[in-house]
Amino acid sequence: MNIIVQKYGGTSVANLEKIRTAAVRIKESLKEGCVAVVLSAMAGDTDGLLKLASEITRTPDPRDLDLLLATGEQISVAMMSMTLKEMGIACETFLGFQAGVMTDENHGRAKIKRLDEKKVRAALEKGCVAVVAGFQGTTESGEITTIGRGGSDTTAVALAAALSAKRCEIYTDVEGIFTADPAICKNARLLEKISYEEMSELADAGAKVLHDRSVEIAAKNGVLLAVKPAHSQGIGTLVVPEKDAVMMEGSFVSGLTCNTGEARICIRKVPDKVGVTAKIFAPIARAGIDVDLIIQNVSEDGFVELAFTVPKEDLRKALALTEAAAREVNAGKVRAEGDIAKISVVGLGMRSHAGIAHRMFAALAREDISIQMIGTSEIKVSIVIEERRAVDAIKILHDEFSLA
Numbered sequence: 001m002n003i004i005v006q007k008y009g010g011t012s013v014a015n016l017e018k019i020r021t022a023a024v025r026i027k028e029s030l031k032e033g034c035v036a037v038v039l040s041a042m043a044g045d046t047d048g049l050l051k052l053a054s055e056i057t058r059t060p061d062p063r064d065l066d067l068l069l070a071t072g073e074q075i076s077v078a079m080m081s082m083t084l085k086e087m088g089i090a091c092e093t094f095l096g097f098q099a100g101v102m103t104d105e106n107h108g109r110a111k112i113k114r115l116d117e118k119k120v121r122a123a124l125e126k127g128c129v130a131v132v133a134g135f136q137g138t139t140e141s142g143e144i145t146t147i148g149r150g151g152s153d154t155t156a157v158a159l160a161a162a163l164s165a166k167r168c169e170i171y172t173d174v175e176g177i178f179t180a181d182p183a184i185c186k187n188a189r190l191l192e193k194i195s196y197e198e199m200s201e202l203a204d205a206g207a208k209v210l211h212d213r214s215v216e217i218a219a220k221n222g223v224l225l226a227v228k229p230a231h232s233q234g235i236g237t238l239v240v241p242e243k244d245a246v247m248m249e250g251s252f253v254s255g256l257t258c259n260t261g262e263a264r265i266c267i268r269k270v271p272d273k274v275g276v277t278a279k280i281f282a283p284i285a286r287a288g289i290d291v292d293l294i295i296q297n298v299s300e301d302g303f304v305e306l307a308f309t310v311p312k313e314d315l316r317k318a319l320a321l322t323e324a325a326a327r328e329v330n331a332g333k334v335r336a337e338g339d340i341a342k343i344s345v346v347g348l349g350m351r352s353h354a355g356i357a358h359r360m361f362a363a364l365a366r367e368d369i370s371i372q373m374i375g376t377s378e379i380k381v382s383i384v385i386e387e388r389r390a391v392d393a394i395k396i397l398h399d400e401f402s403l404a
C-alpha cells in the first residue's frame with residue numbers, strides 16, 4: 001500500500017476555508033495512494049485553553065491540563081471529517097488513544113513509546129482517509145497525555161514510521177525550512193534540502209518549524225520528511241540523510257535560530273567543594289526540568305558563580321528548587337533573568353572547519369553585542385545575549401555567514 005502522511009498545522013486549519021483548502025489537497029493526494037492526515041488544533045486554540053486554565057489556577061493538575069488541551073485537536077479532526085464527507089470522501093477519525101499513540105506518563109511533554117497503527121491501517125485499507133488528532137496520546141493505564149507544544153509534527157512522523165509511509169508531508173504557514181526564521185530575518189533563504197542532523201539541532205535550539213522529537217524519529221526510522229506550504233503549491237524543503245544533503249561550496253553554516261523561550265538562573269557564592277554542583281542540579285533533574293547551557297566561573301576565594309538556563313515555563317519550579325538547594329549547600333543569592341535570547345548557528349561544515357565560533361563572536365563584538373553564555377556541540381554554537389539585541393544578532397550573523 002502506497003501511504004502518504006500529511007500533517008496540517010494550526011494556521012493551516014485556522015478556519016473553514018483553510019480546512020477546505022487542506023481537504024482539496026487531500027483529495028488530490030488520493031490519486032497517488034492512501035492518505036493519513038494528522039491535524040493540529042485550530043490556530044490559537046491551544047493558547048486559549050491554556051489561558052482559560054490559568055484563570056482558575058497557576059498550578060493545574062497536569063492530568064487535568066492534558067485533558068483540556070487534547071480537546072483542541074478533537075475539534076479540528078471533527079471539522080475535517082465533516083468537510084471531507086461533504087466532498088464525498090470517505091474518512092475515519094481517530095483521537096490519540098484510538099490511533100494507538102502510546103506514551104509515557106510525563107503529562108504535558110510525554111514521549112511516544114510506540115504507535116500501534118493497526119486501526120489506522122485498517123481504515124486506509126478500506127479506502128478511507130484516516131484523520132488523526134496530533135499532539136495527544138494515552139498511557140498504558142488509559143490516561144490522556146499531550147506530547148509538548150508543537151507536538152503534532154511528532155505524531156505525524158511517528159505515524160509515518162509505524163505505517164512505513166512513502167513520505168511524511170508537514171504543511172505549514174511558510175514555504176519550507178529557511179536559513180533563519182523568515183518572520184525575523186527578511187532575507188532568509190528557503191533551503192531545498194537539509195540533513196536530519198542539522199534540522200535536529202535547529203529544532204532543538206528552538207526553530208519552531210519542526211518539533212524536535214519529530215526530526216529524531218524521522219532520522220531513526222528513515223522517514224522521508226518534507227516541509228511544505230499549505231497556502232501554495234511550493235515544493236518546500238526535504239529533510240534527508242547527511243549523504244543526500246547538498247552542501248554549497250564554502251558554506252559551513254546552514255541556518256541559525258533564536259530562542260527566547262529560556263530563562264537564566266544565577267547562584268552567587270557557591271562553595272567550591274566536590275559534590276556541591278551535583279547537589280544543586282539533582283532536584284532539578286528529578287523534576288524532569290531540561291537544563292540547557294551551564295557556566296561556572298573560575299574559583300575565587302573558595303567560591304564560584306554558577307549560571308544555567310531552563311525553559312521559561314519551568315522557571316518558577318526551577319527557581320524554588322534552586323533556592324532550596326542553594327540554602328542547603330550554603331551558597332549565596334539566587335537570581336532569575338527572563339530577558340535573554342539564545343542564538344544558535346548550525347552547520348555540518350563546522351565538523352571540518354574551525355573558527356566558526358570565533359567569527360560569530362567577532363561579528364557580534366563589532367556591533368557591541370555582549371555574549372553572556374556559550375555552548376557548543378559538534379555542529380552547533382549557541383550563545384546567550386540580551387533579548388533586546390536578538391533581532392540585530394540574527395541579522396548580523398545571517399550576513400556574516402552569507403546565508404541570504
Ligand code: ADP
Pocket residue numbers: 008009010011012040150171172173174176177178179180181182183206207208209210255257
Ligand atoms: P504550524 O502551526 O504549522 O505547526 P509553527 O508555527 O509551529 O507552524 O511553525 C512554523 C513557523 O516556524 C513559521 O511561521 C516560522 O515563523 C517559524 N520558523 C522558525 N524558524 C524557521 C525556519 N528556520 N524556517 C522556517 N520557519 C521557521
Ligand code: ASP
Pocket residue numbers: 009010040041046047072134135148149150151152153
Ligand atoms: N496544538 C498544539 C500546540 O499548539 C500542538 C501543535 O500544534 O502541534 O502546541
Ligand code: MG
Pocket residue numbers: 009150151153208209210211
Ligand atoms: Mg508547529
